[in-house]
Amino acid sequence: MRLGYLLYGMMLIGGAGYYNYRGMSLADINEVRNVPKSVRDNPGSYRSHYGGHSRYFGGK
Amino acid sequence: MRTKSNCPQCGAPVEFQFSNAVQTTCPYCQSILVRTDVDLKRVGEMGDISMDSSPIQLRTEGVYRNKAFHVVGRIVYLYEGGTWNEWHLAFQDGSSGWLSDAQLDYAISFIVKDPPPLLPTDKITRGAELKFRDSKLYVTTITIAKYGGVEGELPFEHWDRSDSQFVDLRSATRGFATIDYSEEPPMFFVGEAVEFDELKLRNLREFEGW
Amino acid sequence: MSHSLNAVCPRCLSVLDVTSNQVQILQKFNNKAAYAQPLIPLGTRGKLQGKLFEAIGFQVRRIVVDATPYEWREYLLFNPYQGFRYLSEYDGHWNEIRTVPGTPTFTQVDGRKAAVWLGESYKHFQNAQATTVFVLGEFPFQVRNGDVAKVDDYISPPKVLSSEIIPGEINWSLGEYRTGAEIWQAFQLTGAPPPAVGVYANQPAPPETKSSFWTSLSTAVVLEAILFVVLVACLLFMGNENVFKQSYFYRANTPGEQSFVTPVFELKGRPTNVEVELETNLRQNWAYFNMALINEQTGQAWDFGREVSYYSGSDWTEGSSTDSVRVPSVPAGRYYLRMEPEMEARPTDAYTSGPREMTYTVNIKRDVPSFWPIFLAMLLVPIPAFFTLGRKVNFESARWAESDYGSATGAACSSDDEEDDD
Numbered sequence: 001m002r003l004g005y006l007l008y009g010m011m012l013i014g015g016a017g018y019y020n021y022r023g024m025s026l027a028d029i030n031e032v033r034n035v036p037k038s039v040r041d042n043p044g045s046y047r048s049h050y051g052g053h054s055r056y057f058g059g060k
Numbered sequence: 061m062r063t064k065s066n067c068p069q070c071g072a073p074v075e076f077q078f079s080n081a082v083q084t085t086c087p088y089c090q091s092i093l094v095r096t097d098v099d100l101k102r103v104g105e106m107g108d109i110s111m112d113s114s115p116i117q118l119r120t121e122g123v124y125r126n127k128a129f130h131v132v133g134r135i136v137y138l139y140e141g142g143t144w145n146e147w148h149l150a151f152q153d154g155s156s157g158w159l160s161d162a163q164l165d166y167a168i169s170f171i172v173k174d175p176p177p178l179l180p181t182d183k184i185t186r187g188a189e190l191k192f193r194d195s196k197l198y199v200t201t202i203t204i205a206k207y208g209g210v211e212g213e214l215p216f217e218h219w220d221r222s223d224s225q226f227v228d229l230r231s232a233t234r235g236f237a238t239i240d241y242s243e244e245p246p247m248f249f250v251g252e253a254v255e256f257d258e259l260k261l262r263n264l265r266e267f268e269g270w
Numbered sequence: 271m272s273h274s275l276n277a278v279c280p281r282c283l284s285v286l287d288v289t290s291n292q293v294q295i296l297q298k299f300n301n302k303a304a305y306a307q308p309l310i311p312l313g314t315r316g317k318l319q320g321k322l323f324e325a326i327g328f329q330v331r332r333i334v335v336d337a338t339p340y341e342w343r344e345y346l347l348f349n350p351y352q353g354f355r356y357l358s359e360y361d362g363h364w365n366e367i368r369t370v371p372g373t374p375t376f377t378q379v380d381g382r383k384a385a386v387w388l389g390e391s392y393k394h395f396q397n398a399q400a401t402t403v404f405v406l407g408e409f410p411f412q413v414r415n416g417d418v419a420k421v422d423d424y425i426s427p428p429k430v431l432s433s434e435i436i437p438g439e440i441n442w443s444l445g446e447y448r449t450g451a452e453i454w455q456a457f458q459l460t461g462a463p464p465p466a467v468g469v470y471a472n473q474p475a476p477p478e479t480k481s482s483f484w485t486s487l488s489t490a491v492v493l494e495a496i497l498f499v500v501l502v503a504c505l506l507f508m509g510n511e512n513v514f515k516q517s518y519f520y521r522a523n524t525p526g527e528q529s530f531v532t533p534v535f536e537l538k539g540r541p542t543n544v545e546v547e548l549e550t551n552l553r554q555n556w557a558y559f560n561m562a563l564i565n566e567q568t569g570q571a572w573d574f575g576r577e578v579s580y581y582s583g584s585d586w587t588e589g590s591s592t593d594s595v596r597v598p599s600v601p602a603g604r605y606y607l608r609m610e611p612e613m614e615a616r617p618t619d620a621y622t623s624g625p626r627e628m629t630y631t632v633n634i635k636r637d638v639p640s641f642w643p644i645f646l647a648m649l650l651v652p653i654p655a656f657f658t659l660g661r662k663v664n665f666e667s668a669r670w671a672e673s674d675y676g677s678a679t680g681a682a683c684s685s686d687d688e689e690d691d692d
Contacts (some may be wrong), residue, residue: 002486002489002547005485005489005490005654006489006493007487008595008654009490009492009493009496009651010493010642010649011386011490012497012647013497013500014495015643015646015647016497016500016643016644016646016647017500019640019643020500020504020508020639020640020643020644021540021542022541022542022599023541023542023543023544023596023598023599023600023637023638024543024598024599024640025543025595025597025598025640027574027595028573028574028599029572029573029597029598030572030573030574030594031336031567031571031572031573032378032562032570032571032572032573033570033571035562035564035569035570035571035658036569037566037569039531039564039608040531040566043527043529043530043531043608043610044527044529046529046562047367047607048679058626060306075410099425113350115350116350119515123478141411141412142410142411163353163410163411164350164351164352164354165353165369166353167371172474186438186440198373199371200440201439230372230373230386231373232373232374232386232388233371233372233388233389234372234388235372236371245589253371253372256351256352256353264351265351269321270349270350270351
């Protein structure tokens, strides 16, 4: 009984600790590979993989 | 110290086991005998003690608070609700005490030489408090009883069959006391309730099937 | 048994007085059919604490509460040396009872009347008037149908201290809870004991409910303490370093490429988060920021977009002029941020009245602690302890619901639990 509780607690603690150790995040981030070095000189050539902009998201 | 004598009624040898005994009973003819120095005087009959089946008997041995005793006498009292026994105990060190057996509830008590002031028979009530030494005792039962019978050696003379009042007191920690109004001044005994096993009794009466 | 005062003729069930030489009939029964049968047949012998006892008497007694009758059964047990014991049974709950050779005193515990015997306190549970409705067998005292006694029960689970008052006498007795299985085992009875229904006055709380509550509580405390240490460790050991900060200006409708890249900055250490914070001067306005954190050497990028909007009125605000986002598990290396802001060329609604330009600051940090998982864990940790508390409280509520006091007892903090051994 107590062992089960300790395991449950350790998992929560481990989770919170691991989250911070690995610097995790819930943000909506896309990972992209092989961005060419040319983007440094020509930022406009980068094609964002992120969609859904140019739209008003606010309420009311 | 044992002393030997002869029963004035039937001539049988009578031996006193307990030096403080004032009276005893003849085991052969059931006479109650009172000691007057060397001679014995017959004063009455033992009475019917068979109606009470206490497991204790004369010559039962036991231990109370590391002091060994053996049973030398008995009084059976009769009251409205039945009977109870007062067993007279002779301790190793020569002192005497009492083991009461009332429906197999046991208590050991000893006479108090200088009793505290005691309420007279008509003034005492159930629940009344009595402080004695360090304990508080409360009156639990007031009983009118008389001798049903006697057996063996007792430290006082008593063969009167008339009614007397007996008052039991108890404390919140197994303390026990009793006031015997059969004499003037009343006698006061103090002690405690005990468990059967505590007394390590030997040489008990045997019951068929047990 | 020559102690008997009463005997009951098993044939006609008349109650007999055996004190005098002639047996007197104390009470006659018209109805000869037995009202109840003892579950332990009279004459059966059983062992209690290693001592042999014989069942010699039986009675059924009744109390009436809220016009509802409740009956229980009592068995008188006898041993010629050890004396008398009683067994009571109600709804499958048993008690082994002895007379108390003393006078308990009274006190108050948690505002409730309690009786004290041999230094132990027993809380008052119930007061009732008990009537004998059936008698069988031998008794060392007078027992007749119709006999009434005022009974008070005081509990200290698993024990119960009871007083019985009849005219002229108060008798105290002490009982200890027994299960039907224990009684059946003691008397070697066949069949099954009656099942126990509900929670009885002095029934001990099952060990799982009591001890588990305290171990759960202590476990929860230990876990919370560890979480607190984790919190402090995050504060002490996570770098929370500033790696880049720069302010920029943007105006919509400017021709030409609006995207740009920041200078390269270095991230040192283990892979951890990178926080990109934007502080803007937006008011009644919104803007969209397309961003990518790009590793100069490996070409790996983390691509994300953030909208920042802020509106306000005389008594309200909506949104925020700042924003922050965490990029997870970014390995060490040389990085730059590609930024492409956007604003509406012309507002398409009535609220966006701010100018078509903004200034904003990009503030980049590394290894920023996230507290919400720790706080969430702190909230989740005690939940199992609440379940065990709930179970314990339920048991005690069920116990006291049967008393004179309903369930309003403050059962969770009652002192009778602390008296139990752990």
